[in-house]
Amino acid sequence: MIVILARASARYQGRIDAELSLGDVCILIRDIESGGDGSVLIHDMQMGIPPRNWMPAGSSMQVTEGGYVFEHEKRGEKLEVWVETIYASQSHYSQLTSKLAKLGAEREFSDRLALQVQLLGDLVLVAREWRTPCGPVDLLCQDVNECPVAIEVKRRAIDPNAVWQMRRYLHAIGEDPAWKDQVPRGILVAPSLQKAAQRLIEQFDDLEFIRVTFDQLKELEVQMNDQQELKDD
C-alpha cells in the first residue's frame, strides 16, 4: 500500500461526474505491486467517515507528471489526481490481512430470537428464512391454533417499508397451499418503531409490533444459562 499526505485535487468520471477541489487529503493506493487489490481511497484530512473519492478493486494505476490516473476500464471508471504538494509519502508491502468478527449484527439478533420465540407469545418455530415469492421471512412460526405467524426482525427501527414488506409476506403465505385455510398474521420485532410505521400497523389487525432490544436478548440468554445450570445441579 502507498500512503500519500498531500495537497491535491481530483476528478472522478464513471457512475457520476465528480470534482474534488484543491485540499489536504490522504491518498491510499492499494497497488498490486505492494500486495493490494487495486483499489484507491482519497480521504479528507479533517473530516468524514466515507472517502471523498475512491476507485474499486481492480483499477490500474498510472503515474503522470502532475499526479496519478487510476482507471477501471471494464466498469468505465476513471479517477485523475493532481498533486500540488506532497507532505509525506510511504509505502509498505502488506502480507497479513486481518479478520473481522462481529457480534450484535442483525443476523445474531435473529439467531437469538429464533431460540426464544416464546418471548413473543405461544409460538413454535417452523422455519428460518422461509422463502416466499416476494422474499424470505426471517422466522416462520405456528401459534396454538396452528396458524402461521411471520416474524420480521430488525436491529433498527421498523419503517413503513418493513410493514409493507410484511403485508406482501402475509399475502404470499395466504396463497401458499402449504398453509391452506390457515389465516396468517405478522409480528414485527425491533428495538423501536417509526411513527409512520406505527400508524400503518394500527390499520391492520393481523399485524403487531413487539419491542425487543439487543440488551434484552442478551439478558435473557444469561437467565436461560442460569436456569440450565440450576437444572444441571
Place this chain on the structure above:
Amino acid sequence: MIVILARASARYQGRIDAELSLGDVCILIRDIESGGDGSVLIHDMQMGIPPRNWMPAGSSMQVTEGGYVFEHEKRGEKLEVWVETIYASQSHYSQLTSKLAKLGAEREFSDRLALQVQLLGDLVLVAREWRTPCGPVDLLCQDVNECPVAIEVKRRAIDPNAVWQMRRYLHAIGEDPAWKDQVPRGILVAPSLQKAAQRLIEQFDDLEFIRVTFDQLKELEVQMNDQQELKDD
C-alpha cells in the same frame, strides 16, 4: 492527521461488538491537535472500500503503552488498538478542506427529466416531490386527458420495491379529492429494470417502464442548447 502503517489488532465496542484480528492496517487519526474532527479510521492494507473499524467525529484519543484507545462517551463507543509493529508513521496539520461537486446523482437525474417530461409522452409537469400520505412522488404530470401520471425516477435499476412503492402512490393519488374521477397511471424511469420488477409491471396495465440513461439526458441537454442557439440566431 496522523497516519500509521502498522501490524495491529483492534476491538470496537459500541453499536456492536467487533474484534479485528492481527493484520496489516493503515490507521488514520484525525486528532484535534492537527486540525481534525476527532474521527478515526482503520483500513485494511490489502482490500475493502469501507474501513474495517472506525470512530465517529468527536472521539477522544489516548496513547497507551501498546497502542491507542479512542472513546466517544456521549455515544457510548470505544475503539482499542494494539500495535505490534509500526512500519511507518506520519502526521500533518491540515489547513485546507476540499469541496466535492457531484453531477449525475439521482437528484440531478430527476432535475433534468423534469425539464423534459415530453420525452416520456404527451405530458405536462404539474409538481415535483408531490406529497402523498405514503411518500413523495418524484414528478407528477398530466396527460392529454388531464389524468394524473406519477413518475418515479431511479438512477439505478428498478427493483420490485420501487414498483410496489409506485402502486401505493397511485392508490394515494386515486384517493386524493384533487384528482377526483381521474384515473392515475405510473411511469418508472431508470437506466435498467430488474427481471422480477418487469414481471410485476406487466401485471398492471397502468404501469410502464421507460429506459433513460444519464448519458441520454446529457445528450438531450446538448441538443436543447443547440436548438436554443439556432433560435437565438
Place this chain on the structure above:
DNA sequence: CTGCAAAGAGGCGGC
C-alpha cells in the same frame, strides 16, 4: 431536532 430517503453506496449470501 427528527424523520426519511439516497449513496459513485459496499459487501454478503442464496439461487
Place this chain on the structure above:
DNA sequence: GCCGCCTTTTTGCAG
C-alpha cells in the same frame, strides 16, 4: 451472475 438484504451504514434534506 442476478437478486435480495444488511450495514457500527453515513449523509443530506426536508418538515
